[in-house]
Amino acid sequence: MSVIETRDLGKRYPGGVTALTGLTLAVEPGITGLVGANGAGKSTLIKILLGLLAPTDGTARVLGHDTRTDGELIRARVGYMPEHDCLPPDVTATEFVTHLGRMSGLPATAAKEQAAEALRHVGLHEERYRQIGTFSTGMKQRVKLAQALVGDPGLLLLDEPTNGLDPAGRDAMLALIHRIGTEFGIAVMVASHLLSEIERICDQLVAIEGGRLLRAATLSSMTQNVPWLAVEVEEGADALAAHLASLGLTVRTENRALLVPVRDDAVFDLVRDAIADLGLPLNRMEHRRHHVEELFSTSPAPALVPAAEPQP
Amino acid sequence: MTTPAMTTDSVIHDIGYKPYTGPRLGRGHILRSLYWFSLRAAFGFGRGARARIIPLGGFAAMLLPAAISIYKVASVGGDPVLTYSHYAYSMSLFLIVFVAVAAPELVSRDLRHHTLPLYFSRPLRRSDYPLAKLLALATAIFLFEALPLIIMYLGTVASSTSGTGVWDQTKALVPGLLVALAYGAAFAPLTLLIASSTGRRAIATGAIAILFLATTAISHVFESVGTHSDGPPPPPPSSAQSDQTGQLQQSDGPPFKETFTYDSVARYGGLVDPLRLVEGTRIWALHATDANMPDPKGAGPLYGAELLLLTGLTTGGLFLRYRKVGVA
Numbered sequence: 001m002s003v004i005e006t007r008d009l010g011k012r013y014p015g016g017v018t019a020l021t022g023l024t025l026a027v028e029p030g031i032t033g034l035v036g037a038n039g040a041g042k043s044t045l046i047k048i049l050l051g052l053l054a055p056t057d058g059t060a061r062v063l064g065h066d067t068r069t070d071g072e073l074i075r076a077r078v079g080y081m082p083e084h085d086c087l088p089p090d091v092t093a094t095e096f097v098t099h100l101g102r103m104s105g106l107p108a109t110a111a112k113e114q115a116a117e118a119l120r121h122v123g124l125h126e127e128r129y130r131q132i133g134t135f136s137t138g139m140k141q142r143v144k145l146a147q148a149l150v151g152d153p154g155l156l157l158l159d160e161p162t163n164g165l166d167p168a169g170r171d172a173m174l175a176l177i178h179r180i181g182t183e184f185g186i187a188v189m190v191a192s193h194l195l196s197e198i199e200r201i202c203d204q205l206v207a208i209e210g211g212r213l214l215r216a217a218t219l220s221s222m223t224q225n226v227p228w229l230a231v232e233v234e235e236g237a238d239a240l241a242a243h244l245a246s247l248g249l250t251v252r253t254e255n256r257a258l259l260v261p262v263r264d265d266a267v268f269d270l271v272r273d274a275i276a277d278l279g280l281p282l283n284r285m286e287h288r289r290h291h292v293e294e295l296f297s298t299s300p301a302p303a304l305v306p307a308a309e310p311q312p
Numbered sequence: 313m314t315t316p317a318m319t320t321d322s323v324i325h326d327i328g329y330k331p332y333t334g335p336r337l338g339r340g341h342i343l344r345s346l347y348w349f350s351l352r353a354a355f356g357f358g359r360g361a362r363a364r365i366i367p368l369g370g371f372a373a374m375l376l377p378a379a380i381s382i383y384k385v386a387s388v389g390g391d392p393v394l395t396y397s398h399y400a401y402s403m404s405l406f407l408i409v410f411v412a413v414a415a416p417e418l419v420s421r422d423l424r425h426h427t428l429p430l431y432f433s434r435p436l437r438r439s440d441y442p443l444a445k446l447l448a449l450a451t452a453i454f455l456f457e458a459l460p461l462i463i464m465y466l467g468t469v470a471s472s473t474s475g476t477g478v479w480d481q482t483k484a485l486v487p488g489l490l491v492a493l494a495y496g497a498a499f500a501p502l503t504l505l506i507a508s509s510t511g512r513r514a515i516a517t518g519a520i521a522i523l524f525l526a527t528t529a530i531s532h533v534f535e536s537v538g539t540h541s542d543g544p545p546p547p548p549p550s551s552a553q554s555d556q557t558g559q560l561q562q563s564d565g566p567p568f569k570e571t572f573t574y575d576s577v578a579r580y581g582g583l584v585d586p587l588r589l590v591e592g593t594r595i596w597a598l599h600a601t602d603a604n605m606p607d608p609k610g611a612g613p614l615y616g617a618e619l620l621l622l623t624g625l626t627t628g629g630l631f632l633r634y635r636k637v638g639v640a
Contacts, residue, residue: 052433080429104336152332
C-alpha cells in the first residue's frame with residue numbers, strides 16, 4: 001500500500017504563484033527522498049500532505065486518508081519536522097517533547113514514556129533534562145526529530161533535517177533517519193535540496209522542479225548494482241585512467257575523481273597496484289554504493305519509471 | 313526494508329524500537345491538555361524558577377489584604393479591611409502586572425520561537441489553540457482574583473461566632489466572585505489579542521501595561537474634571553453642568569459624609585477604562601452603592617453593553633488572528 005498518493009495535485013497561491021502542477025505520485029513505505037531546489041514546491045507539498053493547505057487541483061491521500069477532509073486523522077498519525085527553528089529555549093527537552101506528545105493525543109503518562117523513548121532513540125537520553133537553549137545545533141535538530149517521532153507515527157515528514165549541521169552531524173542525522181526507516185519500520189519522507197546527501201539512505205527518490213514532478217524512481221534495484229570506487233590522485237589522472245582501461249576496467253571521470261566499478265575484490269588490488277606502479281600521489285579512495293546524480297540531471301522523463309542502471 | 317529488524321545478536325544496551333499500542337485520544341483530551349499546560353504557564357510553572365517570580369509575587373501581594381483582614385477580624389473583630397467587591401478594583405495594579413506578564417507568556421512565546429507549526433501539524437484544531445489559551449488565561453485571572461477572596465472569606469468565617477455573620481459574609485462574597493469572573497472573561501481576550509500580535513514578549517507586556525495605565529489615567533482625568541466637591545454640609549445641586557447627583561460614601565472613613573456631584577464627563581469617563589468598565593457594570597448590574605468611582609447611574613447600561621461588546625470583539629479578533637496565522 002502506498003503511504004502517500006497524489007493525483008494531478010496542483011496548488012496556485014492567490015496572486016498567481018503556482019507552487020505545484022499536475023503532481024502524480026505514489027510513495028511506498030521505506031525512506032523516500034524528496035529532492036528539489038529551494039522553491040521547487042517541497043514545503044508546499046508537505047503542507048498539503050499534512051492537510052494544512054488545500055490543493056487547488058487534484059487529490060492527495062496520506063496513509064489512506066484524504067488530505068482535504070481527514071486532516072485531523074492524518075496529523076494524528078504523521079510526524080512532522082519543520083525546516084526552521086521551532087524550539088523554545090527555556091524548557092527541558094523532556095517537558096517539551098512530552099507536551100507535544102499530549103498534543104498528538106497521547107494520555108499524560110504515555111506521553112511521558114513516549115517522550116523518553118523518542119529522546120533515547122535520537123540519542124539525547126542523557127541530556128533530556130537539560131534546557132533546550134543549552135543544546136548545540138545538532139542536538140536541537142535531534143529534539144525536532146524526537147518531537148516528530150513521539151507517539152510512533154505511521155509516517156514521518158522531515159523538511160531539510162540536515163540544515164545547519166556540520167558534516168559529522170549530517171552523517172549522524174542521516175544514519176539516524178536510516179535507522180528509523182529500516183529498524184523502526186516507519187515510513188519516512190525526507191525533503192532536501194541536496195541529492196548527494198540523501199541518496200545514500202533512500203529507497204525511493206522523488207525529484208520536483210518548479211512544482212512539477214521531474215522524476216520518481218525506486219532505488220531498490222540499484223542497491224544490488226555494482227558499487228563504485230572513487231579514486232582521486234593529485235596528478236596524473238589521465239595516465240591512471242589509461243592504465244586502468246588497459247587492464248580492462250571501465251573508467252569514468254567525475255570532476256577530479258575517477259570512478260571505477262567494483263566487480264569483485266580484485267579491483268581494489270588492481271587500482272592500488274596501478275597507482276603504485278605509476279607512482280602517483282593518491283589523495284583519496286572512496287567506496288560508493290551507487291551514484292544517481294545523473295539520473296536527475298537528465299531531461300525530465302515520465303514519472304514512476306524504475307531507475308535505469310547508471311551507465312559507467 | 314520496512315520490516316523492523318530485531319537485532320538480537322548485536323548491542324545489549326539497545327532494547328530496540330517498540331511501537332506504541334496504547335490509546336490515542338481525541339479533541340477533548342488535546343484541548344484539556346493545552347488548557348492545563350497554559351494555565352500552569354500563566355503562573356510560571358513548567359519553566360525555570362525565574363518565570364514564577366512575577367506571577368507568584370503578584371499573587372502574594374493580592375493575598376496581603378486578605379491576611380490582614382483575617383488577622384484583624386480574629387483579633388479586633390469588625391469587618392475585613394477591604395470589602396469583597398472592592399478587592400479587585402483596589403488591587404487592580406497587581407492584576408495589570410499579572411496579565412501583562414501572563415498573556416504574552418501564553419501566546420507570544422509560541423510566535424517568538426515558531427512553535428505554532430508544531431501545534432498545527434498535530435490533530436489540534438486551528439481554533440482550539442486560541443480557545444485553550446483564552447480559557448486558561450480567563451481561569452488564571454479568576455483564580456488570581458477569587459482565591460484571595462475565598463481565603464479571606466474562610467478566615468473571616470472561621471472566627472465568626474454567629475450564623476448570621478456567616479450568612480452576611482457569604483452574601484458579600486458573591487459579588488466579589490462575580491467581579492473576578494468578569495475580569496477573567498473580559499481581560500483574557502483583550503490581553504491575548506494584544507499579545508498575539510507580536511512575538512516579542514517585552515513589547516507585548518509593555519503594550520498591555522500601557523493600555524491599562526493610560527486608560528486609567530484618562531478616566532481619572534475625566535473624573536476630576538467632572539467632579540465638583542461641595543463639601544459638607546450637603547448643598548443643593550447647584551452646578552449648572554451637573555445633570556445628576558452621585559454620592560460617594562466613605563463607609564470606612566471618619567464619621568462625616570462628603571458629597572460630590574458628578575457631571576456627565578465623570579459619569580461617562582469610565583467608559584474609556586477597562587477596569588472602570590467592569591467596576592461601572594458592577595455598580596449598575598448589582599445596584600451597588602459602594603462605588604469606587606463616579607456612579608454611572610443612567611450610563612450604567614452603557615457600561616454593561618460596552619463590556620460585552622469589548623469582550624465579544626476581542627474574542628472574535630483572537631480567533632480570527634489564529635485562523636490567519638501562518639504555519640510551516
